[in-house]
Amino acid sequence: MKIVETAIANARLTLSVLVFLMLSGAMAYVNIPKEAEPDIQIPIIYVSLGYQGISPEDSERLLLRPMETALKSITGIKKMNSTAYQGGGNVVIEFQAGADLDKALQDVRNKVAQARRELPSGADEPSVNEVNISEFPVLVITLSGDVPENVLAKAGRELRDRVEEDPGVLDASLQGVRDDLVEVIVDPTKLASYGLRPDMLIAGFAANNQLVAAGALEGAEGRYAIKVPSLIETAKDVADLPIISNDTALVKASDIASIRPTYKDPETITRLNGETAVAIEVSKRTGANLIATVDGVKAITAEFQKLLPEGVVVTFSQDKSKDIRQLLADLQNSVLTAVILVFIVILYALSGRASILIGLAIPASFLMGILALSLAGLTVNLVVLFSLILAVGMLVDDAIIVTEFAERRMNEGMDKRDAFAMASHRMAGPVIAATLTRIAAFSPLLFWPGIVGEFMKYMPITLIVTLSASLVYALIFVPTLGALIAKPFKEPPHAKDGAYMWLVGRAVRHPVMVLFLATGLLVAVPYTYGKYGSGVEFFPNVEPEYGLLYVKARGNLSIEEKDALVKQAEARILGWPGVETVYTRSGKAGGGGNNVAADVIGVIQYEFVDWRERKNANAILSDLRAAMVGIPGVDIEVSVPQAGPPTG
Numbered sequence: 001m002k003i004v005e006t007a008i009a010n011a012r013l014t015l016s017v018l019v020f021l022m023l024s025g026a027m028a029y030v031n032i033p034k035e036a037e038p039d040i041q042i043p044i045i046y047v048s049l050g051y052q053g054i055s056p057e058d059s060e061r062l063l064l065r066p067m068e069t070a071l072k073s074i075t076g077i078k079k080m081n082s083t084a085y086q087g088g089g090n091v092v093i094e095f096q097a098g099a100d101l102d103k104a105l106q107d108v109r110n111k112v113a114q115a116r117r118e119l120p121s122g123a124d125e126p127s128v129n130e131v132n133i134s135e136f137p138v139l140v141i142t143l144s145g146d147v148p149e150n151v152l153a154k155a156g157r158e159l160r161d162r163v164e165e166d167p168g169v170l171d172a173s174l175q176g177v178r179d180d181l182v183e184v185i186v187d188p189t190k191l192a193s194y195g196l197r198p199d200m201l202i203a204g205f206a207a208n209n210q211l212v213a214a215g216a217l218e219g220a221e222g223r224y225a226i227k228v229p230s231l232i233e234t235a236k237d238v239a240d241l242p243i244i245s246n247d248t249a250l251v252k253a254s255d256i257a258s259i260r261p262t263y264k265d266p267e268t269i270t271r272l273n274g275e276t277a278v279a280i281e282v283s284k285r286t287g288a289n290l291i292a293t294v295d296g297v298k299a300i301t302a303e304f305q306k307l308l309p310e311g312v313v314v315t316f317s318q319d320k321s322k323d324i325r326q327l328l329a330d331l332q333n334s335v336l337t338a339v340i341l342v343f344i345v346i347l348y349a350l351s352g353r354a355s356i357l358i359g360l361a362i363p364a365s366f367l368m369g370i371l372a373l374s375l376a377g378l379t380v381n382l383v384v385l386f387s388l389i390l391a392v393g394m395l396v397d398d399a400i401i402v403t404e405f406a407e408r409r410m411n412e413g414m415d416k417r418d419a420f421a422m423a424s425h426r427m428a429g430p431v432i433a434a435t436l437t438r439i440a441a442f443s444p445l446l447f448w449p450g451i452v453g454e455f456m457k458y459m460p461i462t463l464i465v466t467l468s469a470s471l472v473y474a475l476i477f478v479p480t481l482g483a484l485i486a487k488p489f490k491e492p493p494h495a496k497d498g499a500y501m502w503l504v505g506r507a508v509r510h511p512v513m514v515l516f517l518a519t520g521l522l523v524a525v526p527y528t529y530g531k532y533g534s535g536v537e538f539f540p541n542v543e544p545e546y547g548l549l550y551v552k553a554r555g556n557l558s559i560e561e562k563d564a565l566v567k568q569a570e571a572r573i574l575g576w577p578g579v580e581t582v583y584t585r586s587g588k589a590g591g592g593g594n595n596v597a598a599d600v601i602g603v604i605q606y607e608f609v610d611w612r613e614r615k616n617a618n619a620i621l622s623d624l625r626a627a628m629v630g631i632p633g634v635d636i637e638v639s640v641p642q643a644g645p646p647t648g
Helices: 003-009 013-032 056-071 101-118 149-163 187-191 198-208 237-238 290-305 320-351 352-359 361-375 382-394 399-413 416-428 428-447 448-454 458-484 499-509 510-530 560-574 619-629
Strands: 041-050 077-085 090-093 127-132 139-144 169-175 180-186 214-220 223-226 242-245 250-252 257-263 268-272 275-284 313-317 544-551 579-585 600-608 635-639
Touching: 003 127, 003 416, 003 458, 013 361, 013 458, 041 056, 041 101, 041 448, 056 077, 077 101, 090 101, 101 127, 101 320, 101 499, 127 619, 139 149, 139 268, 149 169, 149 275, 149 290, 169 223, 180 187, 180 237, 180 544, 187 257, 198 242, 237 257, 237 635, 242 268, 250 361, 250 510, 275 290, 275 579, 290 313, 290 320, 320 352, 320 361, 320 382, 352 399, 361 382, 361 458, 382 458, 399 416, 399 428, 399 458, 416 458, 428 448, 428 458, 448 458, 499 510, 510 600, 544 560, 544 619, 560 579, 619 635
Parallel strands: none
Antiparallel strands: 041 090, 041 127, 077 090, 139 275, 139 313, 169 275, 180 257, 214 223, 242 250, 268 275, 268 579, 544 600, 544 635, 579 600
8 A cells, every 4th residue: 555545545544643753843943952063073182382472482492392293293284373472372274174183183192192201301291172162151250349359269169160061161260369378488687597508498398299109007906998088188287297306396487487378369350330240161071952051050150159258240142052942933034924914815815624734844844853863862952943043935946846736636526536646646756856956956065175164064964954855755744634624615716817927928938038038147147246346255244243342462461461461452442432341351361272372361252232232343343443442462353253163
């Protein structure tokens, strides 16, 4: 027995399958991981090298050249760049797109281990890192207020620990907090009175601050672990540390030095809207649900906020879930609008029951397509949502062809079961051909090479699964539903003459002229656009949510000098019309494996207010660029993040 006849004969089972697929798709839509950008592997690995106080010239000679010599023999390298800066350098390796990054990472680690013996003895251990856009922050939590530094630091550390317990959080990086330090100020007079030298004091610290694995003591009554408390954990441990001792006397560190707790010199200084702030940059795990992760982090923060002292203000910025929520809302609105419009159009051309059959094609195809994406382990991201919105208008074509044919047969007196079965068989060829034509138009995008191809492959995949779902719905489920609820017209609609029919009649009578005009347009349109158009850009220039301001300067500047220069730029942007928040980070910003230049001494990130309540971002940027001119000693770059894949 044929498939369609079997489906119609077992209508309850067929409709149960349809309901099951739609419910499963709805559950997949709720639970599928949602993220901003597609989670792709970027074929870039960078090696960070550090040596305290080394100059850029010596860093190039002693650190970068030995490392480059070892790394250049790795196969599959597309490009290798090195940067030397004060205190270290880095080597950035870009591999061919599609390379096995796990193997590449292992090869790099092996070569770095070989080159380690060529580096100076005082150099830091090289670190090998791979670039993963999932590690970029999806939310930044800032704690600010007119409270002491240690209060913000303690609150920031505790909140960071709580945030990292969320299962969707990969890392919560704390910025603007200095590490604790114990400062030992030696009194030379007391040191000389005990007959000690400075090196003996240092040796005393080194000899005592050690982990001692003392094993266990076993006796007749059992086995007991031996613990030797020799690690320094508090300032009192430092003060009580024995420097020298004999049978009659013991000299402690507190006898010859003043010991007090303090903080390390800052590497970065962070502020929010001009006030000292502590920032927690939250990144999500690969495949985690972006919306659920952000909501979970905000819930943890709201609970923790009740415990904060008075005066501490909690602010959220760089919330990437906003874009996803907006796109999901747009998608739902587009689906609802499309169903209503299809219903109205089909109601005019065919019948009310036919409009139900055809209108149902959109949600059914969407839900079945998302179910397929979920089963394939893919995520919902900006590209997928764009593709779903793009597919709305194409999903009803197959159902219209089958339903219209069946309606005509019913108006000729054929039974509705036979009419829809015949429609499925007779229209299978045109429906399959039309669907395959659309799929063929998008299939070449699957083979788009490079990082851009990895980023954009979600579009053809999404369109292929949704169009395939619309094909199955049209050839299997539409005949089954039609056999149950369809009803022939009481009065078949008559074709109405109009401007379209008049134009078609003239075109049919003058085929040569029509062919000539079509060929002329085929040549004239690209030529005209190439000469008078606005050009071509890879991704559209959309209204951004936030912007970046890079403060650049040269020279061996201290952190205070860097912050003083950044403050001048910060003072000019605070309170700017159209800017909601200003997050400033001074100090160590460049020289890593990111895209920030090595001469950047500070980054100011500003969030725009809602685009409906401000003027165009390009106008704001132009005003900001004019306002930033004239600050001595610095070069300021005003920009916004580019759309599309995170690569050139």
